[in-house]
Amino acid sequence: MYRYDxxxxxxVEARVNQFSDQVARRLxxxxxxxxxxxxxxxxxxxxxxxxxxxxxxxPYGTLNSRQMRKLxxxxxxxxxxxxxxxxxxxxxxxxxxxxxxxxxxxELAEVEMHAxxxxxxxxxxxxxxxxxxxxxxEIADPRPYAEILRQWSSVHPEFSFLPRKFKIAVTGSExxxxxxxxxxxxxxxxKNDQGELGFAVWIGGGQGRTPILAKKIRDxxxxxxxxxxxxxxxxxxxxxxxxxxxxxxxxxxxxxxTGVEQLSAEIEAEWAHLKDGELxxxxxxxxxxxxxxxxxALAPRAEGWGELAAWKKSDPGFAEWVGRNVAPHxxxxxxxxxxxxxxxxxxxxxxxxxxxxxxxxxxxxxxHDEIRVxxxxxxxxxxxxLADLEPLYRAxxxxxxxxxxxxLITDIIACxxxxxxxxxxxxxIPVAQEISNRFGDPKRQAEIGDLKIKISGCINACGHHxxxxxxxxxxxxxxxxxxxxxxxxxxxxxxxxxxxxxxxxEPGELTDAIETIVDTYLANRTGAAETFIECYRRxxxxxxxxxxxxxxxxxx
Amino acid sequence: MKTTQTKTKVLTANRLTxxxxxxxxxxxxxxxxxxxxxxxxxxxxxxxxxxxxxxALADNxxxxxxxxxxxxxxxxxxxxxxxxxxxxxxxxxxYAPASAARVSQAA
Ligand code: HEM
Ligand code: SF4
Numbered sequence: 123m124y125r126y127d128x129x130x131x132x133x134v135e136a137r138v139n140q141f142s143d144q145v146a147r148r149l150x151x152x153x154x155x156x157x158x159x160x161x162x163x164x165x166x167x168x169x170x171x172x173x174x175x176x177x178x179x180x181p182y183g184t185l186n187s188r189q190m191r192k193l194x195x196x197x198x199x200x201x202x203x204x205x206x207x208x209x210x211x212x213x214x215x216x217x218x219x220x221x222x223x224x225x226x227x228x229e230l231a232e233v234e235m236h237a238x239x240x241x242x243x244x245x246x247x248x249x250x251x252x253x254x255x256x257x258x259x260e261i262a263d264p265r266p267y268a269e270i271l272r273q274w275s276s277v278h279p280e281f282s283f284l285p286r287k288f289k290i291a292v293t294g295s296e297x298x299x300x301x302x303x304x305x306x307x308x309x310x311x312x313k314n315d316q317g318e319l320g321f322a323v324w325i326g327g328g329q330g331r332t333p334i335l336a337k338k339i340r341d342x343x344x345x346x347x348x349x350x351x352x353x354x355x356x357x358x359x360x361x362x363x364x365x366x367x368x369x370x371x372x373x374x375x376x377x378x379x380t381g382v383e384q385l386s387a388e389i390e391a392e393w394a395h396l397k398d399g400e401l402x403x404x405x406x407x408x409x410x411x412x413x414x415x416x417x418x419a420l421a422p423r424a425e426g427w428g429e430l431a432a433w434k435k436s437d438p439g440f441a442e443w444v445g446r447n448v449a450p451h452x453x454x455x456x457x458x459x460x461x462x463x464x465x466x467x468x469x470x471x472x473x474x475x476x477x478x479x480x481x482x483x484x485x486x487x488x489x490h491d492e493i494r495v496x497x498x499x500x501x502x503x504x505x506x507x508l509a510d511l512e513p514l515y516r517a518x519x520x521x522x523x524x525x526x527x528x529x530l531i532t533d534i535i536a537c538x539x540x541x542x543x544x545x546x547x548x549x550x551i552p553v554a555q556e557i558s559n560r561f562g563d564p565k566r567q568a569e570i571g572d573l574k575i576k577i578s579g580c581i582n583a584c585g586h587h588x589x590x591x592x593x594x595x596x597x598x599x600x601x602x603x604x605x606x607x608x609x610x611x612x613x614x615x616x617x618x619x620x621x622x623x624x625x626x627x628e629p630g631e632l633t634d635a636i637e638t639i640v641d642t643y644l645a646n647r648t649g650a651a652e653t654f655i656e657c658y659r660r661x662x663x664x665x666x667x668x669x670x671x672x673x674x675x676x677x678x
Numbered sequence: 679m680k681t682t683q684t685k686t687k688v689l690t691a692n693r694l695t696x697x698x699x700x701x702x703x704x705x706x707x708x709x710x711x712x713x714x715x716x717x718x719x720x721x722x723x724x725x726x727x728x729x730x731x732x733x734a735l736a737d738n739x740x741x742x743x744x745x746x747x748x749x750x751x752x753x754x755x756x757x758x759x760x761x762x763x764x765x766x767x768x769x770x771x772x773y774a775p776a777s778a779a780r781v782s783q784a785a
Contacts, residue, residue, distance in 0.1 A: 149695065151738035169742060171765045174697035204773070216773075219696035469771060540761060541769035549764075551771050601759060 123184055123492065124269050124414045126234045133276070134231045137238060141165045142224035149221060166237025167223060170542050176215045176223065177240040178230060182250035182268040182292075183211035183495040187482035190493055192233045194478035200226050205478070207463060207471040209535060209586055210289075211249045211495045212240060216542055238276065243284045245275035245356075249291045251299045252496035255417055256458050256504035258450040262311045262319055264292035264300070266411040267348060270403065274349050281356050285363035286371035288356075289328075292321075301497060301613035303327045303336045304589055306373045307355060312342065320344045325355060325385075326377030329583035333619045334374040339386040345408060347393075350401035354393035358385065418490035418505055423455040426508025433512045440515050442564060443526035448511065457508055459489070461501040461518060462525040462533065466562035467555050470536040471499030480521040488514045497586075498574075499535055500528065531573040531640070532558040535586055539579030539596060540603075546579035548596025548603035549629075553577055556633045561640070570640055573654045576611075589613035591655045592639060593620040594632070605632045609639070609666055610658045621663055624671055635670055642669040685747045688715040688755060689727040690765065691740035699765045700740060702727055708740060712766040713754045718745075 126134070141161070148158045162168075166177040178193070185193075193213055197205045200222045201215045208214055218226060230236055239246055248268040255263040271290055275281060281288070291305040302308025308324035321343045327336030343351050355373075362380065364370045370379075377385055434441035447460040461481060463471050473481075481501055485493045488510045489503035496502055506514060518524040527533045534557060537543065539550030554577055561567055576590030580597075587593035593608040604626040611620030627635045640654075642665055647657045658666070689702040690712075700708040701715035709715065718724045724745065731743035746762050748755040757763050764770060 148738075154738075155694075155735070155741045169692060169697055171761070172697070172699050172768060173692070202773075221695050469773065472773070540764055541771055541773070546761070549770060551769075555771070598760075603760065 123186060124181075124265075124411075130234070131231075134234075134236050134238075137165070137236065138224065138227045138231050141227060145220060145223055160242070162220075162223075163241040164238070165223070165227070166240040167220070168241065168544075170216065170538075170544050171540075172542065173217045174220055174223075175542070176218045176226065176237060177208075178213050178215070178235060178237050179240050179247040180211050180213060180235075180495050181247060181272055182254065182265045183252050183497075184254075184265060185493040185495065186491050187486045187493065189233045189235055190478050190482035190485070192229060192235070194475040194482065196226055196229060197475040197478065204472055204474045206469075206538065207473065207495050207499050207501070209497045209499060209537075209584060210240075210247060211252070211497055212247060213495070214538070216538075241287075242282075243286050243288075244282050245271075245278065245284075245288045245290065248272050248275075249289070249300055249305075249497060251293045251295065252494040252502050253299060253449065253458055253504060254294055254494075255415060256451050256456075257295060258452045259297055260295045260452065261313055262294050263412070263415050264294040264309070264311055266408070266415050267309065267311070267321075267345070268292045269411055269414070270348060270408070271352065274352075281360065284356075284360055285365045286368065288359075288373070290352075296615060298613075298615040298617070299496075301586070301589065301617070303615075303617035304329050304333070304586075304613060305336065307352065308336050309348075314342050318344060321348065323351065323355075326374040326382070327617075328372050328374040329586065329588050330372070331369060331581045331583075332372075332374065333583065333588040334378060335617050335619065336374075337377060337382040339382065339389065346403045346405070347397055348403060350396040350399065351389075351393055353401055354389045354396055357392050358388045362388075418492070420453045420456055420490075420505060420507075423507040423509045426455055426511070430508045430511060439526070440512060442568070443515055443524055444511065446526045446530065447528045451505065453505075455508055457506055457511065459503040459506050459511070459514065460496070460528040461503065461523050462527055463500050463523075464527055464533050464558065465522055465525050466527075466532060467559045469551050470534050470554050473501075477521055477523060480517070480523065484514060484517055487517075498533065500533070526564065527567060529572050529574070530567045531561045531570050531575060532567060533574070534558060535574075535576040535590070537578050537585035539577070539585075543579060545582060546596065547581075547598040548579050548605065550577045550579040550585055550594075550596060553594060553596070553605065553629070553632060557636055560633050560637065569650070570644070571650065571653055573640075574612075575636070586613060587611070588619050589617065590620060591658070592636065594636075597626060599626070603629050605629070607632075607635060607639070607670075609663055610655070612655055623663065623667055638669050639666055642666050684719070684721055684724060686750055686755070687718045687724050687727065687745050688712070688748055689718075689731050689743065689745055690715075690762070691731065691734065691743040694738055694741055697741075701766075702730055702734075706730065708734070712748075712757075715755060717748070717750065717755060 168175040250264040291300040293300040304327040310322040323340040324336035494502035536550040536554040540546035576586040577594040578585035578587040589611040608620030703709040704716040
């Protein structure tokens with residue numbers, strides 16, 4: 123994995139010192155809140171309902187055990203013993219004191235972590251496929267390119283005050299596990315006919331109050347042109363993106379208002395000046411960054427095949443967990459393991475300090491010291507020998523981390539909502555908990571199959587509700603919480619934006635409404651092989667709306 | 679002096695040092711419990727807490743100062759808005775098994 127060089131260390135240390143000084147001056151009253159607020163936001167510090175919040179970047183979702191232990195230590199020492207993993211592959215602490223921020227950031231810097239560019243109108247933490255470097259279906263590891271983008275974009279003077287925040291996601295295979303079509307720039311690694319590596323480039327995706335899917339503006343961009351082309355996109359956006367209205371400031375609106383043909387022509391024109399200049403990536407540089415991400419040496423462990431079959435036979439719980447949470451690795455003797463942070467009735471994405479320590483220990487013992495954070499708010503051990511799955515499972519069980527629900531109806535994404543967030547209209551977490559409890563029975567979940575529920579507590583859509591198969595959006599109506607349901611969204615390579623079903627539901631009605639939707643699916647599917655989203659796409663919203671609202675109109 | 683009756687109001691903010699939610703108490707101190715907040719029942723009183731808020735902001739003791747409306751109930755002041763009720767009572771979920779230790783330690 124990437125290691126800081128001298129420059130990185132000095133850069134992060136300088137930033138910690140600078141911000142420590144700013145905090146000290148704020149606490150002594152030398153600078154006002156108005157002056158301080160943009161400074162704290164540049165360092166990931168927000169003010170929430172009950173306390174400050176610190177958002178720590180986890181670049182492309184990759185951690186080692188030392189870093190995970192540090193996150194646990196921070197949770198224990200400076201917070202209330204837990205943290206929240208988010209859809210942006212970050213971790214948020216909900217209770218740190220402002221006066222502790224310098225100490226926290228100093229501790230993070232010790233393990234090559236920081237909170238820079240986790241807020242503000244800059245290029246945010248670059249996200250990537252959480253199975254990067256391990257997935258059987260991968261063309262190339264997206265993380266080296268995410269790292270190149272990170273180095274280039276960190277405190278980039280030209281792109282530190284953009285019209286609005288800017289999010290880039292990179293995926294390394296056809297299957298999009300990074301939701302690239304709802305990012306400002308989405309990059310998909312691929313090979314051309316000559317076997318050379320490059321990217322399909324998408325721009326203008328986004329969620330929030332105006333959800334829009336990205337448009338592909340290039341089918342193949344050679345890897346050497348990554349930075350020059352991205353710079354061209356950023357320049358055109360920086361120049362034309364709207365600064366008059368914060369709700370129209372994202373690149374998605376520029377793409378929408380200008381038209382993708384005209385905009386990509388402008389990008390190409392800008393790129394013509396840049397492409398053979400200093401931003402062209404030398405092959406040696408790409409190779410040097412790639413070397414940091416060289417996969418661990420995975421010794422053959424063929425004995426795992428036989429053992430796995432025997433263990434599955436003797437322990438149905440283990441078999442179920444393998445069926446849901448274990449995915450094929452490109453090395454046939456290994457697997458990728460999803461550690462669910464969605465215990466039945468639990469808080470999506472929350473992990474206690476003890477759980478973080480446990481994951482760190484298990485990563486060392488069984489997974490070549492690598493951990494990933496997924497945008498679905500789970501953790502991943504990307505390199506586990508089949509022969510180690512059973513002991514790993516036993517250990518996860520003890521720490522409450524073996525819930526076998528990856529991709530199922532209880533694997534819910536939920537933003538912090540009104541329990542923490544100052545912008546929220548309604549709560550998200552209790553909604554997720556109630557749905558999880560209702561559908562928690564393993565048999566029932568298995569029968570329902572793949573189904574993604576995503577919940578946001580306001581239209582900012584941090585919980586990705588627009589791309590949930592079932593999306594739930596909290597709104598405030600006459601001072602009370604109300605929830606709108608949308609159906610048919612998807613954040614993968616067949617991305618779509620969900621459609622609102624109709625009038626919203628009160629908190630007490632919502633879980634019943636979700637159950638009605640699920641029952642409608644079960645009654646209409648051609649068989650267990652037809653997933654919820656496939657069924658929805660075949661039969662449309664009609665039957666679901668009828669089930670949700672018809673009895674009502676009859677009664678009226 | 680005669681002033682107009684209004685909905686009862688209290689002054690709330692977050693403490694500068696740690697961001698914890700606080701309410702202005704009767705003797706001008708900031709309290710972490712809404713129960714101990716000073717209840718402004720008349721326009722003059724509301725003007726007074728607003729002025730106190732501006733002073734505290736200028737003194738860098740608190741941030742995000744707001745006057746909010748509450749209902750006086752038998753069990754104490756109850757904000758009209760759910761948001762403010764959650765600020766007063768904390769998250770509505772059992773959020774951190776380990777929290778009790780840390781809180782008692784901090785107290
Ligand atoms: C202090 C708490 C938070 C604040 C103030 C906040 C603020 C916002 C705002 C204002 C937007 C809308 C941006 C736009 O439409 O231009 C947004 C979008 C988003 N946020 Fe948050 N957010 C918070 C927490 C989170 C959390 C916890 C996550 C991850 C779980 C997250 C991930 C996202 C994502 C994925 C989007 C939508 C993607 C997009 O930018 O189009 N945010 N957030
Ligand atoms: S979606 Fe709204 S409520 Fe949820 S975290 Fe984002 S801003 Fe807060």
